[in-house]
Amino acid sequence: MAIPTEPIGSIPRPTQLTETITAFQAGKATTEALETAYRDALTDTITRLEQTGSPVLTDGEQTKPSFATYPLTGLTNLAPDGVVIPFADGHTRQLPRLTSGPFRYGIHVETYFRAARALTQRPLKQAVISASALSLLYPADGIPGYPREAFLAALINEATADIRGALDAGAATVQIDFTEGRLSLKLDPSGGLLRTFIALNNQVLARFSTEERKKIGVHVCPGGDHDSTHSADVDYAAFLPDLFKMNVGRFYLQMASEPDRQRVLKLVSELLGPERIVFIGVIDPIDPAIETPEQVRDRVLEAASFLPIAQLGTTDDCGFAPFADDTSTGRDTAFAKIRARVEGTALAAKELAV
16 A cells, blocks of 8 residues: 555646736737647646656646636626735735625636546546635625625535536546635634634535545645745644544645644644545645655655554645746746655655555
8 A cells, every 4th residue: 555645736837828828918819829828738737747656646727827716717796806815925815806696606627627637547636726715705795685695505506516527527536725724713813714614615515425525635734825825823733623624535734844743743643533534745835945755755754653554645735836927936846846755755655664
């Protein structure tokens, strides 16, 4: 039994793609040129991920505007002045605001998955944005004629369809991105908002069978955008007890950049329970230094000293470029880090005789 290892999702886009996106937005490139750049980037991403030896691939989110906002593609009932997310270095990201109902997704991830599926025979995972993240689109002062209850009902239906479409198309696993989870404790230190988020996501998960939920996981990290985070100062100990109440079979946890990994790993061991697997982050996408396979091996062995090997996997702390315009990490660096994760995980498995 090898130790499973998976990427989180996003890979920095090639320069040709980012330049074409910019030109298209300025009216200087055609739709055909943009589609060609997307196709070339996706093909190159799949090929290079295969070359790392990764047993599970992703599409690198090459054709998404961001990990969080892809469902909003083409929607016209949005305004730009939604929730602002501040990062430690001073920059911000801002969500749009829903202005009217009904709410629907402009695109579901099945479209992205099928495009990648045509390019490889290896197992493919698919990342989706959480229902809780998109719940932030609804304004605090409400929408006349479209109550929050109606919005949430539509959101749960759409989030369910997003996951269902990926599973039905053959995704090996589906990963719910829940980076707002840790952030919620900065917005509401009482934990009330976090518990609301967990409850909402569990309403989506309740629509899947026990066997299906074994293929569904949740990813958390303190954000990773332009080499900065939004909630790294939130203690994992305040977050993890509620996180492990999410009704999923897989947890993808940022850990490589955690200052006191052993304290957190001990807590994870107490919360994990049976029949679930935890993928520990052994690669820090924000650190420009490329980890060696030996460094990764040692991080895996550290985790294995706390967690049952049969319930242990490895991953990256976060995606390498969750937003399409994030070029803070080089594309070659990302692939080198992924290769180190794959090779280092194999070294650890050999040492552990699994």
